[in-house]
Structures are given as structure tokens and as C-alpha cells.
Amino acid sequence: MVAVVVFESMFGCTRAVASAIAEGMTSAGLETVVLPVDEALANDDLVARARLLVVGAPTHMRGLSTPRSRALARARGADAEPGLGVHDWLDALPGLQGRAVAVFDTRSWSRFAGSAGSRIEKLLHRRGAELVAPTQAFGVEGGDGGRATISQSQVELARVWGASVAAHVVGAYA
Numbered sequence: 001m002v003a004v005v006v007f008e009s010m011f012g013c014t015r016a017v018a019s020a021i022a023e024g025m026t027s028a029g030l031e032t033v034v035l036p037v038d039e040a041l042a043n044d045d046l047v048a049r050a051r052l053l054v055v056g057a058p059t060h061m062r063g064l065s066t067p068r069s070r071a072l073a074r075a076r077g078a079d080a081e082p083g084l085g086v087h088d089w090l091d092a093l094p095g096l097q098g099r100a101v102a103v104f105d106t107r108s109w110s111r112f113a114g115s116a117g118s119r120i121e122k123l124l125h126r127r128g129a130e131l132v133a134p135t136q137a138f139g140v141e142g143g144d145g146g147r148a149t150i151s152q153s154q155v156e157l158a159r160v161w162g163a164s165v166a167a168h169v170v171g172a173y174a
Ligand SMILES: Cc1cc2nc3c(=O)[nH]c(=O)nc-3n(C[C@H](O)[C@H](O)[C@H](O)COP(=O)(O)O)c2cc1C
Pocket: 008, 009, 010, 011, 012, 013, 014, 015, 058, 059, 060, 061, 062, 063, 069, 070, 072, 073, 076, 106, 107, 108, 109, 110, 112, 113, 114, 140, 143, 144, 146, 148
């Protein structure tokens, strides 16, 4: 049984969270592959075979990133190329009827942060996917002004969340 975690990341926070989630999932008995969006596009067979699909993105402008917001992140010092976002990948994905999915995002701690996760949730729901866990947010530091960083405690939370999501799926197929 294989699971796939698909993410986008400009400053590396969502990448770190995605890796920790995958570690947690693997520790719970679910072999897990982590793919940035562009690699997910190139590995559509792997994505199609996955028992569980976990999707995550940074919150930009209170929702999912756009080419403009990714270019802004780049201008603010992000290492990643503005490339593709989760929205582009979801648009290119065939139907997900009955597929088990879980969603996460990264965002600032602000009350007005908005949520990339709720947007992903809506898009997945529209394609017929079934959410197996409540969407989880991970807080970043310094995100508003530019270069964002993520604390070890949030990375540890990601590991625990990944393990709990995987346990749910492994249990359902036991
Ligand atoms: C253009 C831009 C817009 C952003 N808008 C928001 C926002 O509306 N709400 C929020 O909580 N964080 C916002 N942020 C902070 C990002 O959420 C933060 O950079 C991201 O979580 C870091 O993840 P990454 O390292 O994977 O890119 C924004 C960042 C950028 C660059």
C-alpha cells in the first residue's frame, strides 16, 4: 500500500512539513512518497495508484498561491522558482471519485491568515475525493514580511499528524 504527499513550497516550510508528515505516515506502516507539484505531474501513475493522497501548500493572499504571489515570494527571497502551484496540479488531475485524501497548509499565526487548506479541500471535494481527517494548519514565523521559517515543534506536530492520518487508513484496510 503506497501513499503520496504532494506539496508546493517557496521558502521550504511546507517542504519540511511534507517530509515530516511522510515520516510519520511511514512510521505508522504506510509506505509514503513525497513529491513537489512538478514531480507529481510527471508521476501521474504513482499518484493514480496511491491509497491515500495528502496535499499541502503555503497560504498566499488568504488562499492558494497564484503565479503572481509565487513571483512575489521569489522577489522576497524565496529559493524556489515560481513554477507550478497545487492549483495547477489539481486542475490537470483526472477525477478523484472516492479517493482518500487529507489536506494541510502552512500560514502565519494571524487571525486574518486565511487558509490554502480550505481552498484545496473544496477543490478535492468537487472532484469526488473523500477527506479522511480534518485539515491541519502549521504555523510559520516571519511569513508576512518575507522569508518564512518553521519551528521544530511544528515539524514534530507534522510527524504526529502524518502518523495519525496513516493509522486511520491502515486501520480501514486491515
Ligand atoms: C505573496 C505572499 C502572500 C502571503 N499571504 C499570506 C496570507 O494571506 N496568510 C498567511 O497566513 N500567510 C501568508 N503568507 C505567508 C506564507 O503563508 C508563508 O510564506 C508560507 O507558509 C511559507 O511556506 P513555504 O516556505 O513552504 O513557502 C504569504 C506569503 C507570500 C510570499
